[in-house]
Amino acid sequence: MNHIQFENGKLILLDQRKLPFSEEFIVCETAEDVARAIKDMIVRGAPAIGITAAYGFAMGIKEGLDVDDVYSLLLNTRPTAVNLKWALDRMKNFYKKAGNDYFKLLEEVRKIHLEDIEINRKIGENGADLFKSKVSILTHCNAGALATGDYGTALGVIRSLHKRGLIKKVLVDETRPYLQGARLTAYEMVKEGIPHFVITDNTSGLLMSRGEVDAVIVGADRIAKNGDTANKIGTFMLAVLANYFNIPFYIAAPVSTFDFSIESGNEIVIEERGRDEVALINGKSIIPEKSPVLHFGFDITPNELITGFITEKGVVKPPFDLLQKA
Numbered sequence: 216m217n218h219i220q221f222e223n224g225k226l227i228l229l230d231q232r233k234l235p236f237s238e239e240f241i242v243c244e245t246a247e248d249v250a251r252a253i254k255d256m257i258v259r260g261a262p263a264i265g266i267t268a269a270y271g272f273a274m275g276i277k278e279g280l281d282v283d284d285v286y287s288l289l290l291n292t293r294p295t296a297v298n299l300k301w302a303l304d305r306m307k308n309f310y311k312k313a314g315n316d317y318f319k320l321l322e323e324v325r326k327i328h329l330e331d332i333e334i335n336r337k338i339g340e341n342g343a344d345l346f347k348s349k350v351s352i353l354t355h356c357n358a359g360a361l362a363t364g365d366y367g368t369a370l371g372v373i374r375s376l377h378k379r380g381l382i383k384k385v386l387v388d389e390t391r392p393y394l395q396g397a398r399l400t401a402y403e404m405v406k407e408g409i410p411h412f413v414i415t416d417n418t419s420g421l422l423m424s425r426g427e428v429d430a431v432i433v434g435a436d437r438i439a440k441n442g443d444t445a446n447k448i449g450t451f452m453l454a455v456l457a458n459y460f461n462i463p464f465y466i467a468a469p470v471s472t473f474d475f476s477i478e479s480g481n482e483i484v485i486e487e488r489g490r491d492e493v494a495l496i497n498g499k500s501i502i503p504e505k506s507p508v509l510h511f512g513f514d515i516t517p518n519e520l521i522t523g524f525i526t527e528k529g530v531v532k533p534p535f536d537l538l539q540k541a
C-alpha cells in the first residue's frame with residue numbers, strides 16, 4: 216500500500232476520506248500541511264500518523280522551524296494515539312545527534328517507516344500462530360495497511376491467516392461515524408481477495424450469539440501499563456459482548472503502542488471530534504439541526520476483557536515483562 220510516499224521533499228498522502236470510491240492524493244509541502252493532514256484524518260491510524268509526523272518533523276527542520284515548535288505543532292494534532300508521541304520523541308532524540316542534517320533526519324524517518332512494516336509482518340505471524348483451523352474473525356475500525364506503514368496490525372494477523380488458508384470469513388463492522396470498517400477495511404479485504412462481510416455496528420451481538428465469531432481482533436491507539444487499551448469507539452462494547460459469549464478478544468499492536476508511563480486507562484485522553492462527523496453522511500445531515508451530539512473518537516477497554524496482546528515480540532499479557540526487556 217503506497218498511501219504514504221515521500222518524493223522531492225514533499226509528503227504525498229492517499230486521502231483516506233475519499234476511499235473506497237476515489238483514490239486521490241494530497242501533497243504536503245510544509246510541516247503545517249502535515250499537521251493539518253493528521254488532524255483532518257486524511258491519514259489516520261496510530262502507527263501511520265506516527266510515521267507521517269516523523270516526515271513532518273524532518274520537513275519542519277528543513278523549513279527552519281524551531282525543533283520544539285515543530286514537535287508541538289505535530290504532537291498537538293491528535294491526543295490519543297501514543298505512536299504519534301513515540302515517533303516524534305524518537306525524531307527529537309535523533310535530532311540532538313544529527314542536528315539540522317536533513318538527509319540524516321530523513322534516513323531516520325525511513326527507518327521508522329520500514330521498521331513498522333517489518334513489525335507488522337511479525338505481528339501477523341505471531342497472531343496467526345494462535346489459530347490451527349479455519350476461523351471467522353470480527354474486526355473493528357481499520358487496523359490495516361492504511362493505519363500503518365503497510366500490512367497492518369489486526370489486519371496483519373488476518374492477512375497472515377489468509378495466506379495460511381485459515382480464514383473462513385472476516386466480519387467487518389462499519390465503525391460509525393468515520394466508517395473506517397465499511398470504507399477502509401472492506402477496501403483492503405477486496406484488494407486482497409479475503410472473504411468478508413460488512414456488518415452494521417449493532418450486528419455483532421447477534422452473530423456472536425449464533426456462533427459466527429471465533430475471535431475478535433482489533434488494533435490499539437494506546438495501551439497502559441496494566442493493559443487497559445484505548446481504541447476506536449465501540450471497541451469496549453465488542454469486548455463486553457465477546458466476554459459474555461466466551462469469545463477470545465485480542466489486541467494487535469506494536470510495542471510502540473504501549474505507554475508504560477501510565478498505570479491505567481484512566482490516564483488516557485479520549486479525543487473528542489466535531490459535530491459534523493456524526494451529523495453528516497456524504498455532506499447530508501441525518502439528525503435534526505438543533506440536536507447536539509456527543510462524539511468520542513475512542514473508548515477504553517479494561518484489561519480484564521482482553522485475552523492477549525499480539526505484538527512483534529509475541530503474544531503477551533500484563534505486566535508485559537517481555538516487552539520491557541532491552
Ligand SMILES: CSC[C@H]1O[C@H](OP(=O)(O)O)[C@H](O)[C@@H]1O
Nearest residue numbers: 259260261358362434435446447
Ligand atoms: C493500527 S492502529 C489503528 C487504530 O487507529 C484508529 O483510529 P483513527 O482511525 O481514528 O486514527 C483506530 O482506533 C484503529 O484501531
